[in-house]
Amino acid sequence: MGKSLQIAIYGKGGIGKSTIAANISAALAANGRRVLQVGCDPKHDSTRLLLRGQTPPTVLDYIRDMPPDNYSIDDIIMTGEFGVDCAEAGGPEPGIGCAGRGILTTFDLLDKLGVTDRGYDVIIYDVLGDVVCGGFAVPIRNEYSDRVYIITSGEFMSLYAANNILRGLANYETDRPRVGGIIFNARGGDYEEQRVFRFAEAVCLPIVETIPRDDTFALSERAFRCLVAEFSDSDLAKHFYSLAETVLTGLLYSARPVTDEELELKILSTPIAGNGKVFESDLRLGIEAVKDIASSASDSDPTSTASNTAAPTPLLSKSLVYKEPLHGCAFNGAISITTQLTDCVSIAHGPKSCAHIAFQAITSISRRLLLERGIVLPMQTAPPIVSTDMSESVMIFGGASMLEQRIRDLQKVGPPAIFVISTCPSGIIGEDILATAALSTSTTQVIPIATDGNLTGDHLQGVFLGYQHIAEALIDRDVTPEPDLVNIVAEKTIAESTTGNLNFIKEILERLDLRLNCRFICESSYEQIRGFMRAPINLLANGDYMGTALRDYLEQSFGAHFFEKAFPIGFADSSEWVRNLAALYNRPEAAELIIEDYAKRYQAMVNRLRPQLSGRRLMVITFNHDIDWILSTAIDVGMEIGFVGILNYSQDHGFNTEYSDQIGELNTNLDYTAMTRLDDVMRIQPDVLIGNYLPSGSLKVPVTDTIQLCPDVGFLAGIQMSARWAEMLRLNIGEGWRQDADLYRKYHS
Numbered sequence: 001m002g003k004s005l006q007i008a009i010y011g012k013g014g015i016g017k018s019t020i021a022a023n024i025s026a027a028l029a030a031n032g033r034r035v036l037q038v039g040c041d042p043k044h045d046s047t048r049l050l051l052r053g054q055t056p057p058t059v060l061d062y063i064r065d066m067p068p069d070n071y072s073i074d075d076i077i078m079t080g081e082f083g084v085d086c087a088e089a090g091g092p093e094p095g096i097g098c099a100g101r102g103i104l105t106t107f108d109l110l111d112k113l114g115v116t117d118r119g120y121d122v123i124i125y126d127v128l129g130d131v132v133c134g135g136f137a138v139p140i141r142n143e144y145s146d147r148v149y150i151i152t153s154g155e156f157m158s159l160y161a162a163n164n165i166l167r168g169l170a171n172y173e174t175d176r177p178r179v180g181g182i183i184f185n186a187r188g189g190d191y192e193e194q195r196v197f198r199f200a201e202a203v204c205l206p207i208v209e210t211i212p213r214d215d216t217f218a219l220s221e222r223a224f225r226c227l228v229a230e231f232s233d234s235d236l237a238k239h240f241y242s243l244a245e246t247v248l249t250g251l252l253y254s255a256r257p258v259t260d261e262e263l264e265l266k267i268l269s270t271p272i273a274g275n276g277k278v279f280e281s282d283l284r285l286g287i288e289a290v291k292d293i294a295s296s297a298s299d300s301d302p303t304s305t306a307s308n309t310a311a312p313t314p315l316l317s318k319s320l321v322y323k324e325p326l327h328g329c330a331f332n333g334a335i336s337i338t339t340q341l342t343d344c345v346s347i348a349h350g351p352k353s354c355a356h357i358a359f360q361a362i363t364s365i366s367r368r369l370l371l372e373r374g375i376v377l378p379m380q381t382a383p384p385i386v387s388t389d390m391s392e393s394v395m396i397f398g399g400a401s402m403l404e405q406r407i408r409d410l411q412k413v414g415p416p417a418i419f420v421i422s423t424c425p426s427g428i429i430g431e432d433i434l435a436t437a438a439l440s441t442s443t444t445q446v447i448p449i450a451t452d453g454n455l456t457g458d459h460l461q462g463v464f465l466g467y468q469h470i471a472e473a474l475i476d477r478d479v480t481p482e483p484d485l486v487n488i489v490a491e492k493t494i495a496e497s498t499t500g501n502l503n504f505i506k507e508i509l510e511r512l513d514l515r516l517n518c519r520f521i522c523e524s525s526y527e528q529i530r531g532f533m534r535a536p537i538n539l540l541a542n543g544d545y546m547g548t549a550l551r552d553y554l555e556q557s558f559g560a561h562f563f564e565k566a567f568p569i570g571f572a573d574s575s576e577w578v579r580n581l582a583a584l585y586n587r588p589e590a591a592e593l594i595i596e597d598y599a600k601r602y603q604a605m606v607n608r609l610r611p612q613l614s615g616r617r618l619m620v621i622t623f624n625h626d627i628d629w630i631l632s633t634a635i636d637v638g639m640e641i642g643f644v645g646i647l648n649y650s651q652d653h654g655f656n657t658e659y660s661d662q663i664g665e666l667n668t669n670l671d672y673t674a675m676t677r678l679d680d681v682m683r684i685q686p687d688v689l690i691g692n693y694l695p696s697g698s699l700k701v702p703v704t705d706t707i708q709l710c711p712d713v714g715f716l717a718g719i720q721m722s723a724r725w726a727e728m729l730r731l732n733i734g735e736g737w738r739q740d741a742d743l744y745r746k747y748h749s
Contacts, residue, residue, distance in 0.1 A: 004036075004120040007180075007247055008139040010129035011151030012161035016185045018046040019217060019226070020151055020240075021126040025050060026228040027237075027244035029082035033121040036077070037084055040106070040139060042091025042099040046126040050080035053224035058090025059106040068314070069321045073113035081229045085120070100136050101455070103127075104430055107138050112314065122248070129165045137168050140178075141432060147180040147247060149208070152199070154192025156267055159199050166203055166257035172432075177254040180247060181208035188213045195267050202266045204256050209243045212236070315464035315553055317545075320457050330451040331423050332358050333462025336493050338419040338449070338470065339383040340521045341529065345415045348387045349403055349433055350423025350453070355387035362494060386410065395425050400432065407436060411444045416526040417474070419466075420448040427452020447473045460546060467550055470521060474529045475558060484585070485517040485535040489554065489562075490547040493522055495710035501567060504714040505539065512582055512590050533558065537584070540566040542710070543626070567713040570629025571602050574715040598715035605719045606636050612726040614638030619686035621677055621694070622707050623649035630690070630707070631659045633718030640664070643684045645672050647692075688725045703728045 009024070011017045018039070025037045039046025044058050056078040066075070077085050089106035091099040115123070125139040129150070139145050148169055152162040162182070169179060184196050184207050200207050220230040228237050258266070319327055331348070335358045338346040348355035362383045388406050390399055403420065410418055420436045433448040440446045449469045451462050486509065491498050502519075509516060517535035518528045538554070540547050543566030554560040563584070568577035575595050582591030617640045620627060625646060634641055645667040646655045655668050665684075681689060681699055688703045703725050711717055 004116055004123050005248065006123045006125070006144055006146050008125045008127055008145035008148045009151060009183075010127050010140070010148060010162075010165045011183075011185075012158045013041075013128055015151050015153060015158050015161075016211075017041075017126055017129075017151050019049065019221075020183060020185060020211065020243075021046060021124055022049045022226045023228045023237075023240040024244055024247060025084045025122075025124050026081050026226045027240040028122055028248075029084045030228065030232075031241070031244065034119055035082075035084045036115065036118070036120045036123045037086050038106075038110070038123065038125050039086075039088040040103050040125055040127040040136070041089075042102070042128075044088035044090045047078075047080060047084075047086035047088060049221065049224065049226040050084050050086050051078055052080070054078065056086055056088050058088045059109055060090040060092070060102045063105065063109065067321055067323055068316050071109070071113060073110070073115060073118070076109075081226060085118075098428060100430060101428055103136055103138050104427075105455075107144070129161050137172070137430065140165075140169050141172055141435075143434070145178060147250075147252065148178055149180045149183055149247065150205075151183045151185050152196060153185055153187040154189050154195040155187065156195075159195065159267055160260075160263065162199070163203070163257050163260075163263050166255040169255040170257060173255055177252045179205060179253045179255050180250050181206040181253070183208060183243065184210040186210060186213050198266050199263070202258050202262060205253055206251075208246050208250060209239055211239055315461075315468055315549055317458050317460035317464060320461060328459025328462075329424075329454040330456045330458060330462030330465065331421055331453045332361055333459035333464075334421050334449050334451045334466040334469075335385065335419075335462075336362055336459075337463055337466030337521055338421065339385060340493055340524055341417065341470070341526055342384070342523060343415060343525050344417040344419065345384045345386055345410050345413075346419040346421060347403070347406060347410070348385060348423060349399070349420055349426045349431065350388065350390045351425060352387045352389045354423040354425075354453070355385050359383060359385055384415075390423075390425055395429055398429065398431065399426065400435075403431070403433070403436065404439060407439050407446060411439075411441055415444060417445045417447055419469075420446060422448075422450050422452050424453025424455060427455045445473065463546065464549065467521065468553065470529060471532075471554070471558070474526065475532045476530045477533060477558065479531055479533045481536040482517075482534050483536065484514050485537075486514055486563075487518045487520055487532060487535040487538045488516065488522070489520045489538050489540055490550045491519060491522040491541040492710045495708070497708055497710050497712050498522065501541070501713045504712075505567065508578060508581070508594065511594055512585060512587055514585065533560070536561060538562045542566055568715075569626070569711050569713050570632060570718045571598070571715045572632060573629060574598070574713075595715075602715055602719055605716070605723060609637045609719070609722055609726045612729055613722060615640065616687040616725075616729070617642040617684070619643045619681065619684050619689045620707075621645040621647065621672075621680075621689070621691035623647045623692045623709060624707055624711070625649065625655040627707070628657055628659060629711070629718045630721065631657065631662070633722050635659065635662060636719075637722050639688070642686055643667070643680060645677060645680065647672055687729070690721075 009017055009021045018041070021037060025035045029035045037047055037050065044055055048055060057076055059076050062076050077087050080086050087110070089103055091102045125145065127139050128136055140148055148165075150162045150165050152158045166179070182196070182200050182205050186192060196207065214236055216231055216234060216236055217227060220227040223230050227234070228240050231237055331350070331354060335346050335348060338344065339362055348358060386406065388399060388403055394402060407418055407420070420433050422431060422433050426433065427450070433450055436446050436448045447469055449465050450456070451465055456462070456465065488502070488505065491502070506516065518524060518532050520532055521529065538551075538560050540551050540562055547566055551562050555562065563581060565577055565580070568574040578591045578594050579588070582588050615638060618634050619642050620630065622645070627644070631641060631644075641659070641662055642664045644663050644665070648671070657663070660666060667680075681701065686701055688705065689699065689701045690705045690707050692707050692709055694704055705721065705724055705728070712720070
């Protein structure tokens with residue numbers, strides 16, 4: 001399938017764009033072309049005449065009502081006259097929201113759903129042209145429109161809008177002209193024809209078609225049909241068949257807008273004599289016309305598809321899939337991943353406050369460890385973040401040149417990659433950060449990631465975008481695998497347990513004679529990510545929602561092979577994990593030695609803790625849905641599991657346990673409120689209460705402890721937690737040690 005010819009039709013609101021666009025689409029389809037028309041006006045009436053008065057579901061309504069994992073392009077496209085497919089962007093209620101942002105969202109969704117892979121010969125975008133924000137300029141970006149046609153009448157505001165459209169197009173023109181010309185939709189005013197011809201001459205463009213004012217248009221609209229369908233043999237229909245041929249084969253010109261002063265002089269000066277038809281033979285005017293950039297798509301080889309490979313599974317956060325409130329910001333999520341490449345630089349395209357907040361989040365663990373224990377994580381203490389310091393004036397006038405200069409300055413330093421990540425402000429005004437990829441040099445790759453703050457989703461969605469863009473841009477698929485190398489995938493970059501977990505895994509790998517190749521992506525380098533495929537086996541750090549989604553993506557998109565289970569937590573899980581990993585490399589003896597060593601340590605701790613913990617009642621309230629490592633240890637030391645309550649969590653979906661018969665009460669209602677939790681604590685009266693965030697208020701509980709959202713891994717994770725409970729019970733810190741209790745609760749993990 002050849003590339004679709006993409007045509008943007010612009011003009012002032014009410015100038016007749018939708019009528020003309022619909023008739024062009026109908027004429028193209030009647031001549032055998034496969035056509036999609038996309039309405040980009042919040043009124044969503046562009047395709048009404050093609051659909052006999054019906055309106056397809058707007059893309060924005062669809063996004064609002066449908067979970068993203070159920071998106072289907074067939075839900076937002078209806079087929080109308082002559083087989084023309086129709087889609088409408090839609091928009092917010094008048095006075096609410098941002099319609100331009102809606103256009104950005106619509107184009108993003110159509111791209112993701114593969115609209116260009118549906119075999120269209122022509123895609124026509126019908127765009128409101130007297131709104132000059134970045135959203136409505138999307139269809140004239142280089143990656144979309146191949147040709148732009150401007151509809152105007154002789155009214156001054158219509159011509160003013162036409163000149164503004166040329167200004168916008170001039171900002172996007174790079175290596176090729178893309179203006180097809182002016183479509184004159186006559187209204188019949190005084191000197192109208194002269195005005196339009198004088199404007200066309202001033203901007204060096206041809207008038208490719210003149211559509212006369214005619215009541216036949218009104219008759220066809222009353223029948224809810226486009227004129228080409230209702231009056232197919234009329235003289236008016238011939239205009240559109242001629243125009244349809246022009247948009248396929250006509251010459252292209254550069255955008256050459258005039259100044260406002262020139263526009264007023266050309267339009268408002270004394271009318272010229274004669275009929276004003278100064279074109280056809282004199283059109284060149286020094287313009288370098290070019291050949292049509294796209295031959296008829298129907299003549300292309302239908303077997304020449306770009307790829308038969310299935311698109312990778314989209315990486316969607318749980319919040320997006322289940323329409324939950326957003327947990328954090330996608331910008332922060334993405335930059336938390338890109339900054340893990342220690343020799344690369346991340347540009348936060350937005351206000352300096354966005355970069356400051358990201359910096360504080362990324363360095364939170366190292367600053368806390370420095371405060372509490374004098375431990376510093378060097379990489380996280382100074383993440384490589386640069387801000388474009390977007391101000392209010394930049395939000396009004398755009399920051400593309402400022403962003404380009406920042407990239408050029410950083411390239412002088414010479415990082416192997418620069419990531420450009422958009423914040424809410426740059427996303428709202430429609431900054432085209434994807435264009436920065438063209439600024440890459442032979443030594444520095446520029447990788448844009450359009451998170452647009454939280455407009456694309458929550459923190460986890462940003463994490464996914466960071467992972468995916470880095471993988472697609474950096475991983476070398478052609479490296480030769482080396483035996484005994486492994487990668488680690490999906491570590492938590494700002495979790496306190498990450499360093500300790502890495503040390504445990506390194507110990508196991510060393511005892512199995514295996515070597516670590518790459519951490520994807522945690523405190524890594526550009527070259528380490530490039531060599532990701534050198535390791536034939538990948539170890540998943542966390543088997544939660546994020547980890548399993550990344551595993552599925554890397555398996556599907558890169559053919560990566562994963563070890564069957566994520567990092568183990570607790571004795572039973574660790575024993576199985578070590579045995580299976582050793583079996584993969586035919587080293588069972590080494591595994592048994594490891595398990596035997598840890599079994600002695602584990603049993604010694606159980607024997608020591610049983611006298612203090614046996615018979616004590618345990619209560620658990622947790623976001624973590626995998627807690628068997630806690631329950632099994634509690635059972636080993638003789639505790640009674642009085643109550644387990646499970647809370648809704650962005651990283652887990654679905655609670656399962658092997659110990660349901662040994663749990664006194666189990667509450668898996670994800671709407672488990674704080675007040676109900678507090679009531680349950682008072683009712684159960686546990687000796688030990690553990691959770692991620694415990695209920696507020698005065699809890700008359702001897703021991704409370706925190707479950708890390710990202711727990712320690714390994715054989716001793718559960719028993720070390722139990723040892724803390726025993727020590728707190730022994731000290732009775734809730735009574736005579738109140739000051740120590742306050743300090744303990746403030747600082748313990």
